[in-house]
Amino acid sequence: MPDALEDLNAYVDASRPEFERRLAELVAIPGVSADPAHAADIARTAEHAAALLRDAGLAARVVPTAGSPVVVGEYLAGPDRPTVTIYNHLDVQPADPAQWRTEPFRLTVDGERYAGRGSTDDKGPALTALQAAQYAVARALPVNIRFVWELEEEIGSPNFEAFVRAEGSRLRTDVVLVSDSIWIAADRPAIDYGLRGLVTFEVTIETGTNDTHSGLTGGAARNPLTELAGIISECVDPVSGRILVPGFADTVAPVTDEELDDFVASGFDVATFMAAHGLTSLRSADTREVLRRVMAEPTFEVHGLTGGYTGPGVKTVVPPRATAKLSARLVPHQDPQAVFALVRDFITARHPDARVELEAALAPYLGPRTGPYAEAASAAVEYAFGRRPAFVREGGSIGAVLTMDQHLRAPVILLGLSLPSHGYHAPNEHYDWTQAAGGIRMFVHYFHHLAARPARA
Amino acid sequence: MPDALEDLNAYVDASRPEFERRLAELVAIPGVSADPAHAADIARTAEHAAALLRDAGLAARVVPTAGSPVVVGEYLAGPDRPTVTIYNHLDVQPADPAQWRTEPFRLTVDGERYAGRGSTDDKGPALTALQAAQYAVARALPVNIRFVWELEEEIGSPNFEAFVRAEGSRLRTDVVLVSDSIWIAADRPAIDYGLRGLVTFEVTIETGTNDTHSGLTGGAARNPLTELAGIISECVDPVSGRILVPGFADTVAPVTDEELDDFVASGFDVATFMAAHGLTSLRSADTREVLRRVMAEPTFEVHGLTGGYTGPGVKTVVPPRATAKLSARLVPHQDPQAVFALVRDFITARHPDARVELEAALAPYLGPRTGPYAEAASAAVEYAFGRRPAFVREGGSIGAVLTMDQHLRAPVILLGLSLPSHGYHAPNEHYDWTQAAGGIRMFVHYFHHLAARPARA
Known part of the structure; x- marks a missing residue:
């Protein structure tokens, strides 16, 4: 001193x-x-x-x-x-x-x-x-x-x-x-x-101009909500969170064991984390794995889906369009623009009429x-x-x-x-x-x- | 006369x-x-x-x-x-x-x-x-x-x-x-x-008590929306509409060629159908196939998803729960209660904490x-x-x-x-x-x- x-x-x-x-x-x-x-x-x-x-x-x-x-x-x-x-x-x-x-x-x-x-x-x-x-x-x-x-x-x-x-x-x-x-x-x-980076974007499927009655059109009409569900499931394993877009993680700088040791030494505690955020279950209960996932791994999240009926009960409409609100958290050295282009191209190669639109991008x-x-x-x-x-x-x-x-x-x-x-x-x-x-x-x-x-x- | x-x-x-x-x-x-x-x-x-x-x-x-x-x-x-x-x-x-x-x-x-x-x-x-x-x-x-x-x-x-x-x-x-x-x-x-029958139901995934910030929890937190997308994609091929739940169509009485001939003879026209319902694209453009699909095939549709953020832009929340509003149209001789039980058991076998709740059932x-x-x-x-x-x-x-x-x-x-x-x-x-x-x-x-x-x- x-x-x-x-x-x-x-x-x-x-x-x-x-x-x-x-x-x-x-x-x-x-x-x-x-x-x-x-x-x-x-x-x-x-x-x-x-x-x-x-x-x-x-x-x-x-x-x-x-x-x-x-x-x-x-x-x-x-x-x-x-x-x-x-x-x-x-x-x-x-x-x-x-x-x-x-x-x-x-x-x-x-x-x-x-x-x-x-x-x-x-x-x-x-x-x-x-x-x-x-x-x-x-x-x-x-x-x-x-x-x-x-x-x-x-x-x-x-x-x-x-x-x-x-x-x-x-x-x-x-x-x-x-x-x-x-x-x-x-x-x-x-x-x-x-800090993790962030790219936010929306994917829209549009197949018509108005809600139709699934009794009259169902089976022949494309359903934008099932197609979006399929796109999401092609991009991310829904349960594990593993990202399935080829190349997505190619530039990720791997986190070292020493870094992970430091994360664990921070005093982080899974039970406290769950209580603080009101989470009743996690993808992993292991401290080191939870820390790796929130601090050093990219994500692919759905934040909302719009389109279709969201009132009480079930109304049997096939909506004319639906939009998924999505983001990926990015880690060093992922480039948000490059990641967005990769995801967009992956989706549109499989679903040519899907609209994939960037909202915001922040580098890690x-x-x-x-x-x-x-x-x-x-x-x-x-x-x-x-x-x-x-x-x-x-x-x-x-x-x-x-x-x-x-x-x-x-x-x-x-x-x-x-x-x-x-x-x-x-x-x-x-x-x-x-x-x-x-x-x-x-x-x-x-x-x-x-x-x-x-x-x- | x-x-x-x-x-x-x-x-x-x-x-x-x-x-x-x-x-x-x-x-x-x-x-x-x-x-x-x-x-x-x-x-x-x-x-x-x-x-x-x-x-x-x-x-x-x-x-x-x-x-x-x-x-x-x-x-x-x-x-x-x-x-x-x-x-x-x-x-x-x-x-x-x-x-x-x-x-x-x-x-x-x-x-x-x-x-x-x-x-x-x-x-x-x-x-x-x-x-x-x-x-x-x-x-x-x-x-x-x-x-x-x-x-x-x-x-x-x-x-x-x-x-x-x-x-x-x-x-x-x-x-x-x-x-x-x-x-x-x-x-x-x-x-x-x-007439087709109908079974309407909701599937809910709940993993917490409140929205969390995907920067703080993303990767470790389960995402109810991606999990619902996965469930949907396991039940139905999102693009073709083919139903993937095993046994779903086992009791379906096949439609005969003669019946299909009659459907075609009705004067049904794909372009008129599309215009009447405001549809800009269909799963099939073939008259006979469209008629088979809307008159004589079962469906598995998503009508809406609630949970998550649906306002303007993208808000990076992981919601604590999400619900899919679903229905299946049924054809002779499918039993709505039996079909519901089949779908429910298929989903819960893979996703034990998914809640699958019947709303309404009508026989074909x-x-x-x-x-x-x-x-x-x-x-x-x-x-x-x-x-x-x-x-x-x-x-x-x-x-x-x-x-x-x-x-x-x-x-x-x-x-x-x-x-x-x-x-x-x-x-x-x-x-x-x-x-x-x-x-x-x-x-x-x-x-x-x-x-x-x-x-x-």
Whole structure:
């Protein structure tokens, strides 16, 4: 531990009232990005966030986009010094007060527990990093620290890529820390070093113009629903989930036994997983296999089928068309466009009049789990929380991570602080002081590590 | 042709104004059985129908049921004479005036064309038979003629079986004529001698309690929609429609080449069939094969799938449960309960936690296409319309036919008069004088044929 960290514990303890005040101020602004009625609250969130950055000793600017602004905060120690960029978002999910035990947009402090919408997703982690930056700024650590606070994450970051492109070299950085992820278990820190990609698409079969009576037409009429069922069964084994499209997994980077060991070491537990998601049965009950499937394997899912009769009972119509809503989660190094083309061609070769239409595509992400930036993250986590983190992958997709990976050309490390119990997107969302205090120590450690690096050539 | 028919043409010509007046009176009462707001109109229809029967010289009674009444009209020539029962229904489909060129519940006479809701389905054919019965009554033909006019056919005849059971031996008859079917082509009379049966059921797969995020659970979570797609594909070849459940077709009575020849002779035309039903492609374009499939083959259809996301775009949820709404059309001599058990056992043997639940079951019907009653019907049609009818089968199911077949133990012959262009259940439904005039001659011929039979032993 660097000597410079000697007074850190005292700083952390002393900063608690300030942290709680800042979190209360931010939670009190209901910046619900999904609801246009809250547009003014998004703007207030941005202005107040810039004020908080300035209050902590950083320069701040509110950068407009075609949608909501992005807030950028900077402490620049010098152009020859390493730069770390910390991404958070300050927009929040909607909150239905009827489902909350406390008022969602007023921070309720109960001992260590901070309840309020956005407290853990993602205002608390953002302010945790800010408290750490304030420490670094006050001590003039020789490291550049930049905050990028987005206000449209909860609606899919529609303008974030345009923001990054427009900022160009002003966002040049050596590493990106994304503090918007969740440990898998409360007692074991976790760092996500990978994200699955996603391709969503629809398949439509159309054989007529209107519902027909299956007594009058049934047998001769093509049934779009049975044909879609057949297409699905040709693409995926329905029970095991094994993908049957030839070539689909050809580019998949196999997960190593060592990676799987790390997944298992995360504290993941099948029973907890099932309870958390309300699942009463799984394709496999084996911990290692479940983790392999959700973190490191592609999927082929049906999310819905439209067409036909869906009211009570059975109405004997043959519908004129039906659409399956489908997606594939992708793992490194699958290319979403290439995978879509493969699936489309596989389907249309067998069913020439099937319409296969792409909806959205996100690439998978694989960040470093070894090397200097990952090791620094691991050391910072161990310093702060007393345990080495498990390196795991996230089964979902985060668009902003891909955007920064692609445009900033720096390693992106998911250094989140939330716990599974904190209730991301749920009623009674909360954060807690233990995670905040550990988080301040974690970020400060990371800044010191970067500060100790030699100057650029 | 019996001599007694010498004055029939003159009678038919003379009866036209009376027929049109009676049809106008019945059409004017909007007896929509599906709409409880029209309950009083159903009651008025019954009372007016009884009055029409009496006006034609028959005895009439309005028989209450747990739902709408059934109107019974009788001319009894003597207990030793043959008895014919003629079934029609006088309830009608709803009518949206905005879709009609004329007022739906006012008969609009345009030359030979009689437009109005119920004109062809089934008030016009009922009154056609009544005009014929009036001729027979006036001439004291030695044949018993009974009318059974139902008022719940358009809602699935929920109380018809109870009515038949309650009436018991009072409905004893030698033959039943059902005048509620449609010729396949305008220029060729058709007699339906078979109906497909129907078994409707639902299959449900349940694997959890709520939607989950396919990023977090996908791969490990069972997907009820892919599993249902798999079940469907195991039961039926989705493109050809061939049923794959072993034993499903073991009891099917094969259709003969002679029957198929008759189907083809009906004037059925694939292009017309496609246009009528708005179908842009079929499983087969061959006339004989299409007819075999819709008239004489069983089906396995999916009518809808519920579960999952059906809004715009793709939402990446894995639903906790999904239900397929299914049916099989059945042909002689398949037993609906036995077929259901076979399908259920086939599915649950492979998918033990699939729930397979019966909704409704109707047996197939195969009436005579040869023998004295069918030959008499054929002769009557030829006498009336100048062409021998094609004997075909109906792809749908009519509950009342099965009920009468089972309980009255007499051959049921579908001696309908409507044309494909008349618009059953459609806006601008109509009937026409040519079909009515031919129909009167047809029924009178049939009565004469029965009257010429020897008295009972």
